[in-house]
Amino acid sequence: MGKWFIEAFLVFVGYTAAYTLTLGFVYPMQKILLPENSLMASLLFLPHGVRAIAFFLFGLRATLYLLPAHYAMWYITVHGADIGLDVFSPLVSVLGCLLGYILFLFVRKFLPTNVYDKGYILVFLIIIFSAFFNSVGLSRLHFSLYDFEHLLSYFWGDVFGGLIFLVLAMYIWRILKNTKFD
Template structure:
């Protein structure tokens, strides 16, 4: 697969945008709903969906497309949000975990995807769960001694819900585009 500047810009913008939504919208709502503190992670972590879809559509090139946004968001979290204790290697762990998960899911569902020529949202969700479990285990092992099962579970929940929300929003967006194009086509 060759490098594509539009894909690079789209993935980077989607990753940064999804992270900004988590920081500016989801986190404040989460703090309001859980005032005693649910500071283990975001209950709706949208960037996981961007990672999974990037690797699904672009394969290993997803690393190149995701890396700038991932590093930038790590810098924002580590230095801007004061979460200095988190390792930059956590970024690599999450990217590698998602890539491995998508690769495993593609191999697992190879016959299904080959016969239909496309993939289903259920298969994407399975890849997302695989990636989330690996990423959460790696994140917990890197940042906590001993690794925390509670942290892992909160990350898995946030990742899976985030992926589902991304898929749902994309479905709505594509339906609206389809309606618009159909309506425009009828007018011509």
């Protein structure tokens, strides 16, 4: 097996697990606590953290790694959970994250050098930039051009979900790093 297959598999499993947690726990809680809010935009979209970490670790290859996971979860969401999403939603999401990553590559040149040691700050910048482009693309795809409420819902859902996922991933990494498996 090639290195690319293992990377793609890890991204697929990570995205699928985060999406399943979001679809099985976050969406029902959102529906209970905020019934007037649309389920098209999650207020805590954990898979956005997987997207950002994938772009941070694998660069532009993450685009190809994320597409199968996005379409698998799109199929489950549309046909299993009866949430109507456009067939182009996964493509728009991945392209939005790609644009955010490209913007990050440009902005990274102007950051102080001591920031490069703090990977979590760099991932958080990718989260913010890609959340912006993702929210613009998805709100335009699913709603009218000037629907600012849904744009903000997508943006903050991606940012909060990405941040929570990043914090969880950092703590899990520290626990695993400090655990001795004998």
